[in-house]
Amino acid sequence: MIRTALLSRWHVHANDYAKQTQEHPNMEIAVVWDEDEARGRKWAEELGVPFEASLEAVLTDDSIDAVIVETPTNMHKEVILAAANYGKHIFTEKVLAFTTKDCDEIFEAVKTNGVHLMVSLPRLTESYFLYARDALDKGLLGELTFIRCRLAHNGAVPSEQHPNGWLPSHFFNEEQCGGGSLIDLGAHPIYLLNRLAGEAQAVTARLTQVKNDQVDDNAVVLLDYASGALGTIETGFVSARSPFQLELYGTEGALLVEDGKITLKSSRLQGEEIVSGDALPVALPSPHTQWAAAIAEGAEPSITKEDVRNLTRVNEAAALSARENRTVRLQELAV
Numbered sequence: 462m463i464r465t466a467l468l469s470r471w472h473v474h475a476n477d478y479a480k481q482t483q484e485h486p487n488m489e490i491a492v493v494w495d496e497d498e499a500r501g502r503k504w505a506e507e508l509g510v511p512f513e514a515s516l517e518a519v520l521t522d523d524s525i526d527a528v529i530v531e532t533p534t535n536m537h538k539e540v541i542l543a544a545a546n547y548g549k550h551i552f553t554e555k556v557l558a559f560t561t562k563d564c565d566e567i568f569e570a571v572k573t574n575g576v577h578l579m580v581s582l583p584r585l586t587e588s589y590f591l592y593a594r595d596a597l598d599k600g601l602l603g604e605l606t607f608i609r610c611r612l613a614h615n616g617a618v619p620s621e622q623h624p625n626g627w628l629p630s631h632f633f634n635e636e637q638c639g640g641g642s643l644i645d646l647g648a649h650p651i652y653l654l655n656r657l658a659g660e661a662q663a664v665t666a667r668l669t670q671v672k673n674d675q676v677d678d679n680a681v682v683l684l685d686y687a688s689g690a691l692g693t694i695e696t697g698f699v700s701a702r703s704p705f706q707l708e709l710y711g712t713e714g715a716l717l718v719e720d721g722k723i724t725l726k727s728s729r730l731q732g733e734e735i736v737s738g739d740a741l742p743v744a745l746p747s748p749h750t751q752w753a754a755a756i757a758e759g760a761e762p763s764i765t766k767e768d769v770r771n772l773t774r775v776n777e778a779a780a781l782s783a784r785e786n787r788t789v790r791l792q793e794l795a796v
Contacts (some may be wrong), residue, residue: 463756465527465548466490466519468540470504471496471637472554473629474581475531478554479508481749487757494519496532500762516540520547527552527756533637534644538563541578545570550577551757552749554629555648559639561774563796568766579752579762580769582652586745589718592736593657593709596716601727603713608658608692610650613642617671617678617698626672628698633675641676643668644776647696651682655771657709660687665788666779682779729790 465482467490482488493512495501505512507582513519519528520543522576530540538558542553557580558564571578578649584590596602616628631637638644643666655661664686668677678699684692707718714727723736745763746754752762775789782789 463488463526463753464524464530465489466491466513466522466525466549467493467508468516468519468530468544469495469497469502469536471501471533471631472531473632474554476527477531478531478552478581478749479504481747483508485750485753488753491525492519492522496536504608514788516543520544520549526550529553531655533631534559534639535637538567541567542570545574545576547578548574550752552579552581552752554581555652555769556639556644556773556776557769558579558773560777561770564770564773568770577752577755579748579755579764580772581748582649582749582764582768582772584649584653585656585764585768586751587749588741588744589707589723590653590656591742591745592723593693593707593716593718596725596727596743597657597709597711601725601729602709602711602716603715603728605658605688605690605709605711607690607708607710608654609695609706609708610653610693611695611703612646612649613695613697613700613703614646615699615701615703616671617642618701619672626698633673635676637698638676640668640780641668641673641680642678642696643680643682643694643699643779646698646773647680647682647694648695648776650696651775652768652772653707654684654692655775656768658684658686658688658690658692660685661685661692661771661775661778661789661791663790664775664778664782666782668779668783673698677783680779682782684775696770711765739793 493505530553617626665683679697682694709716725734751762
C-alpha cells in the first residue's frame with residue numbers, strides 16, 4: 462500500500478486527486494498538511510484522516526511513501542525539493558515551476574533521490590490526442606503546416622451567485638499563480654501542441670485583462686515551430702460555453718476536434734471521415750494511475766520530463782513576450 466500525504470487543498474483539482482487516491486486499490490491517504498491550517502484541518506476531518514501542521518513532520522515520517530502537492534504554484538519548488546530530498550514520490554499540478562531553471566533543479570533532486578515525479582498533464586492520455594498523433598505519424602495530413610487549440614471557460618465572469626466569477630479568488634493572485642488564464646488553463650493547449658507540432662522556436666503572446674485587473678483572463682499565443690509550422694493557442698476565463706477545439710492542418714489534409722467530435726479530411730482517404738467510438742484509440746491511464754504504477758511496478762509513464770519542461774519553457778517565453786511586447790525566441794531563456 463502506497464501511503465500518501467496530501468499537501469494543500471489550494472488548487473481546484475486537489476479534491477479530484479484525493480478521490481483518485483481513495484479509489485486506487487494500492488493507495489491510501491495517510492495525512493493532510495496545508496499552508497492554511499484551518500482549511501487543512503477541515504479537509505482532514507472530511508476525509509477522516511489526521512491533520513499535521515508541520516510539513517517537516519510529514520516529510521520526515523518514514524511511513525509516508527508519497528505526496529500530492531497542490532500548494533500555490535509559487536510554493537512548488539520549495540515543497541517539491543523538500544519532498545524529493547526526503548525520498549518521497551511526488552504528484553503535482555501543472556505547471557511544475559515558473560522557470561525552466563527551477564524545473565531542472567527539481568529534476569536533478571528527483572534523479573538524485575530516486576523518486577518518481579508526475580505532473581498532471583491529462584490531455585496527453587485522451588483518445589483524441591492519441592488519434593491526432595497517429596494521423597500525423599501515418600502521414601494522413603502530410604506535412605503539418607498549422608495547428609490551433611482553444612480551451613476557455615467563464616471562471617472570471619461575474620454572476621449573481623459569484624460576483625467575481627466562480628474560480629476561487631486566489632486563482633487571480635499573481636504572486637501565488639505566476640499569472641492567470643495562460644499559465645493555468647492555457648497549459649493544456651501548450652503541452653498538446655508541444656507534442657503534436659514538435660519543438661517551438663519562438664513565442665508571441667498577448668495577455669489581456671477583461672474582467673480581472675490582477676492577472677490575464679484572456680490570452681492568445683502565436684508559436685513558430687522548428688518544422689516551419691505555425692501554431693495558435695487561445696485561452697481565457699471570460700468565455701461562456703466555449704467548446705474545446707483542436708485543429709491540425711497539413712499539405713494533405715485537416716483534422717478537426719470539437720469537444721467529442723472528430724473530423725478527418727485527407728487527400729489520402731476517400732471523402733470525409735467522422736471519427737468516434739470504436740475507431741478511436743483507447744485512452745491511456747490517467748496521470749495519477751501512471752504515477753502509482755511507476756511507484757509500485759517501475760512502469761514507464763507516457764507523460765515525460767520533456768513534456769513538463771517544455772510546458773514551463775513556453776509559458777516562461779510567453780510571459781516575457783507579453784511583458785516586453787515582442788516575439789521571444791526560446792533560445793533566449795536561461796538554462
